[in-house]
Amino acid sequence: MKFFIDTANLDNIKEAQDLGVLDGVTTNPSLMAKEGITGEANVLAHYKAICDIVDDNVSAEVIATDYDGIIKEGEALAALNPKIVVKVPMIKDGIKAIKYFSGKGIRTNCTLIFSPGQALLAAKAGASYVSPFLGRLDDISTDGLQLIEDIRLIFDNYGYPTEILAASIRGPLHIVACAKLGADVITAPLAAITALLKHPLTDSGLATFLADHAKASGK
Ligand code: G3P
Numbered sequence: 303m304k305f306f307i308d309t310a311n312l313d314n315i316k317e318a319q320d321l322g323v324l325d326g327v328t329t330n331p332s333l334m335a336k337e338g339i340t341g342e343a344n345v346l347a348h349y350k351a352i353c354d355i356v357d358d359n360v361s362a363e364v365i366a367t368d369y370d371g372i373i374k375e376g377e378a379l380a381a382l383n384p385k386i387v388v389k390v391p392m393i394k395d396g397i398k399a400i401k402y403f404s405g406k407g408i409r410t411n412c413t414l415i416f417s418p419g420q421a422l423l424a425a426k427a428g429a430s431y432v433s434p435f436l437g438r439l440d441d442i443s444t445d446g447l448q449l450i451e452d453i454r455l456i457f458d459n460y461g462y463p464t465e466i467l468a469a470s471i472r473g474p475l476h477i478v479a480c481a482k483l484g485a486d487v488i489t490a491p492l493a494a495i496t497a498l499l500k501h502p503l504t505d506s507g508l509a510t511f512l513a514d515h516a517k518a519s520g521k
Contacts, residue, residue, distance in 0.1 A: 326359025
């Protein structure tokens with residue numbers, strides 16, 4: 303399973319990259335705004351900075367919602383760096399644009415997926431990734447993990463190469479559940495990824511090992 307970090311914060315991206323387990327980054331307009339990155343030139347420069355840190359898979363989201371606008375923005379983003387994956391919303395013109403990008407060899411991430419039918423359509427159009435937002439479904443008392451399971455079944459039925467990028471992850475248990483369900487990728491905040499490290503029995507077990515070693519060594 304690939305691990306992406308869901309942030310535009312360069313320090314968090316560097317920390318995850320330094321851990322040695324990072325396969326990519328997802329951003330969105332809200333995450334860019336959270337870092338205070340505004341204006342086209344600054345946004346493009348920020349994507350370049352992210353590409354300088356990680357090995358591949360930097361999702362950069364278009365703002366346009368019309369076909370021509372999505373194509374123009376997407377091509378400009380893709381031209382920034384070969385690591386860029388153009389993130390396109392799940393709307394009618396988005397699907398048409400994904401089909402276009404697919405024909406041009408430009409990788410895409412279809413975002414804001416909330417139903418199996420939306421994922422099917424995006425895969426059919428040739429999306430490289432679909433991003434089901436499981437946390438936001440959980441937030442409205444709908445089973446987000448069930449969506450991951452349904453998409454997995456559909457993609458496996460037809461051998462779609464589109465990768466399931468489980469997004470809107472809220473904690474470590476979401477990550478583990480996605481791994482059990484066969485999601486190809488998770489994207490999560492740094493805290494959810496590093497929370498996977500933690501177990502109280504690891505801490506107490508290590509403390510005992512070190513204490514026993516010190517005693518045996520006469521320290
Ligand atoms: O980047 C897309 C998605 O992961 C957003 O998550 O936490 O805003 O629902 P969240």
